[in-house]
Amino acid sequence: MSPTWRDRAAALPDRVSIREVGPRDGLQSEDPIPTADKIRLIDALSGTGLSRIEAVSFVHPRAIPQMADADEVWNSITRADGIRYSALAPNLRGARRALDAGFTEIEVVVSASDTHNRNNVRRHTEESLDELTEILAVLREAGARSEVIVATSFGCPYEGDVPVSRVASIIDRVVTDGADRIAFGDTTGMATPRRVAELLDVVRGAHPDIPLLLHFHNTRGAALSNVLVALEYGITEFDASVGGLGGCPYAPGASGNLATEELVHMLHDMGIETGVDLDALLRVAELAETLVDRELPSGVLRAGPRTRLTPKPDGL
């Protein structure tokens, strides 16, 4: 006899912390939009109850022109009390720029797949890990909190499956090097319930105390099922992107990031708090759709929450 919903719900987290990544991970895969629109988007997100927003990345403008105005965006938004804003830095130079800009939470990236890492930053995973050692020391010395995002944690579009043991050894290394937190990036939507569970089986056992965050793309429709498994493992931190902003570079037309409102919608229905006002978030998703001028893939944006009723037809 399987446990009832009441038993299951009691074993799940009471609260989940969502990091909104639409302004960074989302917009970097959309056609560039004006600086003023980015500021408008972030300020709107700051009013939804979200407690964490990844605002910008400090990456070379030739690599990602969408983030060329990172400093201006960061200096122009209205920073709300109680919200943790963070920036992504692909290398030491970016990390220093993020520190100079005043960020105290900084994400750095390495790809578990060597081919993917070489395609991203023209160096082997091992070389990136060596640079990470230096970056993590710089961040720690500056008093900033560091998070290492392990891209392609659930598979690589060039290499296919990435062995869990390889991801695990990267975690071992960066934890030793002083990473404060770890994020697993489902870069091209290859995560499945099985892959999530298999990875967490290993990592949770090896590093029971380090905070873990999961970042899913909904490329193959499985994002919320992956979240469900992660919740059962006690994971309480997830990335998501308002409206599902952000495409998938390897699959034109495929949906990218998990939409924040789909995540909030499912969690609230399960009785898990997020602090987010879903109606306010949906208004921002509408704004995001206007700003990028395309229909975003979020189902909850299209159809509305399940609690939003349709007027009864005449005569009923």
Next chain:
Amino acid sequence: MSPTWRDRAAALPDRVSIREVGPRDGLQSEDPIPTADKIRLIDALSGTGLSRIEAVSFVHPRAIPQMADADEVWNSITRADGIRYSALAPNLRGARRALDAGFTEIEVVVSASDTHNRNNVRRHTEESLDELTEILAVLREAGARSEVIVATSFGCPYEGDVPVSRVASIIDRVVTDGADRIAFGDTTGMATPRRVAELLDVVRGAHPDIPLLLHFHNTRGAALSNVLVALEYGITEFDASVGGLGGCPYAPGASGNLATEELVHMLHDMGIETGVDLDALLRVAELAETLVDRELPSGVLRAGPRTRLTPKPDGL
């Protein structure tokens, strides 16, 4: 300490039976297509390893013009050995037509929500249940297998939440009346992991032996998470629609049925057999997209399975 993936997988079914509903539930919500194209679609589906196909419905052509050619479609397809083809009948007249056409598996429908039932068939749920008593007797006498689909089992777009006790009492009634099988219809995509679990908690306890089938729409992105919960309850039968054929009448632009290839993709990755050749199914999804002449919402159709690799960029 939560169980490992190996423990979890061992507790899941080894095999799932998928009923393909694209030709019926899918096409009835698309713009009408020619009879020859419907035949082509069903014949293509018959070659994918699917073991069950809901082929047509016998409904008044004024209500659903897309199914006006049900007899012709059914008489013209090439029925493959080992595939169970079924038809949906909304009323006694439709059930008799389905029997006359030679169907031996027939789905009948009642909506758990009274408003939804009245909107569909202009009568109260109770009145439909009275007619079901008669239909089930006719089907049993004819030696056909009957399935009662309980629409709006997870919520009604007009009434909102439908109490589990109401769905459960409908099940009690139709089981007493001789229904061979029960399907729970997530008519407008209001199911969530919680709602699925809460319903199965009650129904599984009351009727441990009757076959149950779950029919999810992906309107709010939760379809595969709902499947995951249902698998944990031992459910082994699911509806799905190739390519995600079929819109949602209450939410223009929202995705409708769970795409068969997204379901197969997740199940196979979990080591659960379906008998379906995913590559063959994807070719049919492409065909379906051509036949309805619009981009279908299936992520696995867009991006390909996670095992389909991208060629490495030059120099890597």
